[in-house]
Each structure stands twice: as C-alpha cells, then as structure tokens.
Amino acid sequence: MSTRTAEEITSAFHRAVQAAVWAPSVHNTQPWSFTLDGPELALRADSGRKLRLGDTMGREMLISCGAALMNVRLALRVLGCQPQVRVLPDPDRPALLATVRMGEAVAADEHTRLLHAEIERRRTHRAGFTELPVADPLLEAFVSQASAEGARLTPVRSEAAVRVIAGLTGAAQDVQSQDRMFTLEMIRWAQPPGSSRREGVPAQGYPRQPGRTSPYFAQRDYAHGHPWGSDTDQSGSTSTGTVAVLTTPGDSRQDWLVAGQALQRVLLHASAYDVSAAFHTQALEMFHLREFLRQELLSGEYPQMIMRLGFSVDEGEGIRRPVTEVKQERRTA
Ligand SMILES: Cc1cc2nc3c(=O)[nH]c(=O)nc-3n(C[C@H](O)[C@H](O)[C@H](O)COP(=O)(O)O)c2cc1C
Structure with missing residues (x-):
C-alpha cells in the first residue's frame, strides 16, 4: 500500500467534501457535517437541519447524507484510491454516520469518472418533461x-x-x-x-x-x-x-x-x-x-x-454553503 503524507490526505479529503456538498438534500437543507481526524474523515448528520414535522424519524436527512457519502466515495476514487467506508461504525454515537479512510491506490475506471463529472452539473427538475421518452x-x-x-x-x-x-x-x-x-x-x-x-x-x-x-x-x-x-x-x-x-x-x-x-x-x-x-x-x-x-x-x-x-430544456444553477461551513479539522495535541 502506498504511504501518503498528512498534506496529501488533508487535500484529498478537502476535495471529497467539496464534492459531497453538491449532493441533493431535502429542501436543500444540506444536513451534514464533516470532520477531518488524522487519516479519517467522519460524516455526521447535522440534526439542527432536520425537518421536525416533515421528517420526524430523520429518514430524509439520512438519505441526503447517504447521497453526500456517495460523492465522497466517487471523489476519492477519482483521486486514485479505494475508499474504506464504515457505515454507522459506533452504536454509542448515532450521529456518526460514516467514517472514510483512503485505502489502496487504484486508478479510477471510466464509469467512475463519468459519474464524478456530473456531481456539480446535476440539478433537480420541477416541471414537466419534453416528449422524448427515456429508452x-x-x-x-x-x-x-x-x-x-x-x-x-x-x-x-x-x-x-x-x-x-x-x-x-x-x-x-x-x-x-x-x-x-x-x-x-x-x-x-x-x-x-x-x-x-x-x-x-x-x-x-x-x-x-x-x-x-x-x-x-x-x-x-x-x-x-x-x-x-x-x-x-x-x-x-x-x-x-x-x-x-x-x-x-x-x-x-x-x-x-x-x-x-x-x-x-x-x-x-x-x-x-x-x-x-x-x-x-x-x-x-x-x-x-x-x-x-x-x-x-x-x-x-x-x-x-x-x-x-x-429530458428537460434547461435547469437553473445550484446553491450550496461553502465547504468551510461544513468541514472542521480535529487537531490532536
Ligand atoms: C430525501 C429528498 C427528498 C426530496 N424531496 C423533494 C420534493 O418532494 N420536491 C422537490 O421539488 N425536490 C425534492 N428534493 C430535491 C431537493 O429539493 C434538492 O436536492 C435540493 O433543493 C438541492 O437542489 P439540487 O438537487 O438541484 O442540487 C428532495 C431531495 C431529497 C434528497
């Protein structure tokens, strides 16, 4: 396995979070937060952004966070590593949804690159479609x-x-x-x-x-x-x-x-x-x-x-909070 410097890991996780924030989320609540902790990136639900009436169980919040996790995985794959993901790793910390480490070095395949290229381009549509059917x-x-x-x-x-x-x-x-x-x-x-x-x-x-x-x-x-x-x-x-x-x-x-x-x-x-x-x-x-x-x-x-x-004619632009608002670094003494 290749050895990576702390700077390389930090930079890769930064790019992964940059990709993560473009996930869809219910009402664009963006209910996630990320913590860099040495070789690990932690994804947590930001329950202050949960819909208390529309989403009492937090189901839509977790679907949104799952979509963000997919973006993290794709970003790391495109950077040339196989991410090691542990989902809900600690029953005593329910807000901790996943931890991600950079695994073995492996070049991204074409399909992964194809999906990754769509992360910022994809938009939610809110109208009818053209007559062209999806084959x-x-x-x-x-x-x-x-x-x-x-x-x-x-x-x-x-x-x-x-x-x-x-x-x-x-x-x-x-x-x-x-x-x-x-x-x-x-x-x-x-x-x-x-x-x-x-x-x-x-x-x-x-x-x-x-x-x-x-x-x-x-x-x-x-x-x-x-x-x-x-x-x-x-x-x-x-x-x-x-x-x-x-x-x-x-x-x-x-x-x-x-x-x-x-x-x-x-x-x-x-x-x-x-x-x-x-x-x-x-x-x-x-x-x-x-x-x-x-x-x-x-x-x-x-x-x-x-x-x-x-198929639709045209989609608007997306808006997201800056990465600095959703990502923090845990500094060990
Ligand atoms: C769990 C979930 C439920 C959603 N429900 C709706 C919905 O009922 N109506 C709607 O117009 N968009 C819905 N969306 C889409 C979000 O509003 C959209 O992802 C968000 O506004 C960000 O915009 P974007 O997807 O264009 O980037 C939902 C998204 C998720 C993840």
Missing part, C-alpha cells in the same frame, strides 16, 4: 446502478399505478398545505428572489408557470402565493416522464444511507445521459400514505424516494 436500456442501467448499492429502483410501467402515485402525491400535498406548522417549516427553506442565503430552495429553482403534466404530480409550494420562480418557459414540456420508486427491503438508518447512495448513483448516471429527475416525496412524509404505497404497490418494500425521470 428502456437506459432505464435498465438506472435499475442496475441502484441495485449495485443494495437498493431497488422500480420504473412504474402501469398507467393505473402512475395515477395512484400521482393521487397520493396530490393528497399529501393538499393535507400538508392545510397544516400551518408544516407550511411554516417548509417556508423556512424557501428563498425569496435575490436572497443571498446558500441553502434552501432558491426562487430560480422552479419555473413560475410550470407545464402541467397528466396525470398531475403536485409540486411542493415553495412560492406559497408569491409570484416567485424562474421565467424559463416550460409550458411546452408537459410530459410526466417515467415515474420510478426507489425502495429498500428494510427501513433502518442503514437502509436510509443505502437509499441515499443508490439515489445519487442513479441521478449521476442519469445526468450523464442528460436525464433529469423531479422528486415528489410528500406522500412518503405521511405514515399512512407511505404504508399504503408499500403494501399495495411495492410488495412490502419500503419506498424511500418517488421520482419522475425525463
């Missing part, structure tokens, strides 16, 4: 990416099942929008135009007048009555795209981290082929609706993400 071989490739991480991505082929998922999304969105406390929690992460905050969903992150898909998949109401949103004309893009559900066999913290890594791997592979994802996770935040989906449509597997996949 079956590409969908199969997405399914393989998820299964390589231990999760299952199921493209929903039945029109009736797509209508059921759209209906559950609409029901959840309607219930949540009636709930004042829930709305206030979401508004905290919705940024007005011109905001300089580097977190939350910016007003340019969704079109002001999105084309309406059929069946209609309700979007989160980030504008909550304001004329916010980008001027991008998405009115001609009204295709639903391919609806897909990411599931895991269990529903533990370990499963959520698996789901996050699988999600990010699917999204990066999709992005490399110009396929974007729109998320509709409202129904998964309501126990009974999630259970209904699990039992009636998903053969008992636990739904972790609901998405639509398709």
Whole structure:
C-alpha cells in the first residue's frame, strides 16, 4: 500500500467534501457535517437541519447524507484510491454516520469518472418533461446502478399505478398545505428572489408557470402565493416522464444511507445521459400514505424516494454553503 503524507490526505479529503456538498438534500437543507481526524474523515448528520414535522424519524436527512457519502466515495476514487467506508461504525454515537479512510491506490475506471463529472452539473427538475421518452436500456442501467448499492429502483410501467402515485402525491400535498406548522417549516427553506442565503430552495429553482403534466404530480409550494420562480418557459414540456420508486427491503438508518447512495448513483448516471429527475416525496412524509404505497404497490418494500425521470430544456444553477461551513479539522495535541 502506498504511504501518503498528512498534506496529501488533508487535500484529498478537502476535495471529497467539496464534492459531497453538491449532493441533493431535502429542501436543500444540506444536513451534514464533516470532520477531518488524522487519516479519517467522519460524516455526521447535522440534526439542527432536520425537518421536525416533515421528517420526524430523520429518514430524509439520512438519505441526503447517504447521497453526500456517495460523492465522497466517487471523489476519492477519482483521486486514485479505494475508499474504506464504515457505515454507522459506533452504536454509542448515532450521529456518526460514516467514517472514510483512503485505502489502496487504484486508478479510477471510466464509469467512475463519468459519474464524478456530473456531481456539480446535476440539478433537480420541477416541471414537466419534453416528449422524448427515456429508452428502456437506459432505464435498465438506472435499475442496475441502484441495485449495485443494495437498493431497488422500480420504473412504474402501469398507467393505473402512475395515477395512484400521482393521487397520493396530490393528497399529501393538499393535507400538508392545510397544516400551518408544516407550511411554516417548509417556508423556512424557501428563498425569496435575490436572497443571498446558500441553502434552501432558491426562487430560480422552479419555473413560475410550470407545464402541467397528466396525470398531475403536485409540486411542493415553495412560492406559497408569491409570484416567485424562474421565467424559463416550460409550458411546452408537459410530459410526466417515467415515474420510478426507489425502495429498500428494510427501513433502518442503514437502509436510509443505502437509499441515499443508490439515489445519487442513479441521478449521476442519469445526468450523464442528460436525464433529469423531479422528486415528489410528500406522500412518503405521511405514515399512512407511505404504508399504503408499500403494501399495495411495492410488495412490502419500503419506498424511500418517488421520482419522475425525463429530458428537460434547461435547469437553473445550484446553491450550496461553502465547504468551510461544513468541514472542521480535529487537531490532536
Ligand atoms: C430525501 C429528498 C427528498 C426530496 N424531496 C423533494 C420534493 O418532494 N420536491 C422537490 O421539488 N425536490 C425534492 N428534493 C430535491 C431537493 O429539493 C434538492 O436536492 C435540493 O433543493 C438541492 O437542489 P439540487 O438537487 O438541484 O442540487 C428532495 C431531495 C431529497 C434528497
């Protein structure tokens, strides 16, 4: 095994965190923190950023952190090492989600480079898609990416099942929008135009007048009555795209981290082929609706993400907190 200097390790971990912050996270809460401790990088959940009402168990927070962990792994692979990852290494420290060390030197393969190149380019879509369908071989490739991480991505082929998922999304969105406390929690992460905050969903992150898909998949109401949103004309893009559900066999913290890594791997592979994802996770935040989906449509597997996949005209820019805000170094005396 090659010996690395402390400077080389610090520099590699810095680049890994630079990549990590571009992971998707629920409402762009970016609920992670990283600590450099000698040869080890620790990933922790930042529970102050958890959605207390929308995400009582911290499931979406851990999916977000899992996606960030995938970026760390890819960044280290591209720097020429096989990362050694321990997930949930210490039961007495539940906030410690993973530790990562730089393992043996090994050159990155082409696919790893392909995924890595998409980390900053990938964006969440919040409108209809163009009419161009996602071809079956590409969908199969997405399914393989998820299964390589231990999760299952199921493209929903039945029109009736797509209508059921759209209906559950609409029901959840309607219930949540009636709930004042829930709305206030979401508004905290919705940024007005011109905001300089580097977190939350910016007003340019969704079109002001999105084309309406059929069946209609309700979007989160980030504008909550304001004329916010980008001027991008998405009115001609009204295709639903391919609806897909990411599931895991269990529903533990370990499963959520698996789901996050699988999600990010699917999204990066999709992005490399110009396929974007729109998320509709409202129904998964309501126990009974999630259970209904699990039992009636998903053969008992636990739904972790609901998405639509398709081609879009143009995506906005992403915003993230600077690395200095999420990374600290533990100095040993
Ligand atoms: C667990 C999870 C749930 C999400 N749920 C939704 C959702 O219901 N609606 C939505 O528009 N975006 C959703 N997103 C996407 C985030 O809002 C998005 O990742 C974040 O704003 C950062 O933007 P970016 O993905 O374009 O970089 C979700 C992301 C994650 C990881």
